Amino acid sequence: MNIVSYIHPVSTYVPCTGIGKHINQILLGLQDRDEIALKLLFSQQWLTADGRLDPRSPLSPLPFTTFPTAENSTERTWKLVGFPRMDKYVPDGTDWLYAPMQTYIPVTKSPVAVTLHDIQAFEPDLPWSHTWQHRWFAYKWGRWVRKALTDCRVVFTVSEFSKQRMVDLLGANPKQIEVIGNGVDAAFFEIAKVDLARLDRPTELPYIIIVGGLREKKGADDVLAVARVLRDRQSDLQIVVAGNSESNYVAAVQEHPNITLLGMVSDSDLPRLLRCASSLLFLSPYEGFGIPALEAMAAGIPAVVSDRASLPEIVGDAGIVVDPTQTEAIVDILVDLDRMPQLREEYIQRGHHHAAIYTWSSCIDRLVTAFHTFS
Template identity: 70%
Template sequence: MNHILLGLAERNEVDLELLFSQQWLGSDGKLDPGCPLRDLPQRTFSTLENATERTWKFLGYPSVDKYLPEKTDWLYAPMETYIPVSKCPVAVTLHDIQAFEPDLPWSRTWKHRLFRYKWELWVRRAFSKCRVILTVSEFSKQRMVDLLAADPQKIVVIGNGVEQCFFDIASADLADWQRPVESPYIILIGGLRQKKGGDDVLAVAKALHQRKSHLHIVVAGESETVYVEASQNCSNITLLRMVPDADLLWLLRGASSFLFLSPYEGFGIPALEAMAAGIPTVVSNQASLPEIVGDAGIVVDPKTPDAIADLLIELDNNSYLRKKYIELGRKHAAQYTWSRCVDRLISTFKQFA
């Protein structure tokens, strides 16, 4: 969201203002000093954000017309929401519609059913009332058509970008960097969680152990309790929890490969970030991931831990294969820039005006 909004603000043809709750203003009348959007022009509403967004989504009011300048060409929501307005056309971003997926491992849990119920109250209204729905992948677009019978003509794929820092770290010298483990390691981002393929990762760790491989699995991100406990029986898994952005770059840089066995992603930006950082990238054959990595990544069936373990060992040992996927990955990731996303967004505004 930050990259898209900052990119829009930099374009001469765009006059952009933020609209958000007054609760986020500091004593100086601006957003927090650490917020990248702090210096952009702004308008605010007096009510609390969460309560206001709920009434927008579930009741369809209050209208935000009174907060908008007289001449407003578009109201653009870079996040998943519904905003009632009649003064101008609205564009809303939906990264995915996981809430409506019927066959995910968690689709029949009470949490997911509640999640779906809440989305039912506003998503169909968004498709009906908004002039255009923006999304991040062809996969997500098609699922909107398949599951919601949405009009494909009003859904536009904008995509995501990769920050330059991920490309820069690929050439950084590792000599003075302190590794998280002594052994060569595979990096996993997003924690050990069911929605990130936690069971499949544990199975891969077991397969690596059975092969007496020296490869370790290092996990960045918060993990669910059941997987934290299970990992304690795996000597080749290290959980780091959340790590600062700068440390994450180095973790990627020092890894033998990147493993992403998520069963459902609307996009899967960590896979592209890993490619940009110069490490071979292995992803599951589920949802958007094959689309996003293309031929530059290695797509696997997450339910084949023995084959995945063999592949990870081969990537670590075979310098030719490793170099091949590093070069393919960096070239592929270079196509995903925030500037191109902004170009597509502006083109969409013009097309649907």
């Protein structure tokens, strides 16, 4: 099967977000399948001086073809007016034009499949849903998402939650949507076997880890509330934050000596930081999937997640699901996980077994099966 995959190369540079991980792992996995011939498609602007894809992308060794126009302007016209059609940049004999990311691509010579990781833009009841920024975001997405759901042969997504929201909010045909999911990299399982005494820690005190930075859309206000209660209780539990934070929260941290901001951390460092933590706290109000929760489970720590969007589905009964606004109850749980070895071990074992279900290989199996089914 000949597959051409459209990507935004910058999204694949490591360290990357959950969507970037999805793109990299899915395409590298497809490349390893004997029955798949894979070629990337992206704007020529991303080529380095030697005519290659930047080595910061794990996809740089893969074969590729390019188009000459700028990515942003080209994709904007695709989404607004369905032009320019990309048929001349898709090689003859292509069985599928596939995007493991959220976009709309006008092409007629082969069936098209795109991936909608979530449809947060159309959610009516998020804390920011009625801001002008969100309304503008929803307007822009509205110009192309419905076309993608209508024109693409199949639309992939990563959770049953996201699939159902496409049906509920956009009237999508559920038979046209396939849930592919996400996986967990082997490094997170491997670190769980390492003696903690051999690992460098960001603080000698016990700590809770936050992945994704302090940002409104990751539940930063609820995290700050947890930090405040921990301090009021004179707990020695610290909060360590991996990922870039919004400037207003960086300033707010000055009032919270029990919070440490690490900024972006490398893919090689994240498993160690998770392994050394007492627990993961993931209070995001909206996730299409929520890879950090599974990565924490794989690394051998309990995951405490919000009861919003896809997170209850993804962690099942292996995680601890909380109302992110119930700060006192959350702090009770975090303290108990740190001080009660039996409770902690119970969730470590549950989580480790649960995370093992989520493999990139099984995601690729579902993807390839869908390509055959919809051909």
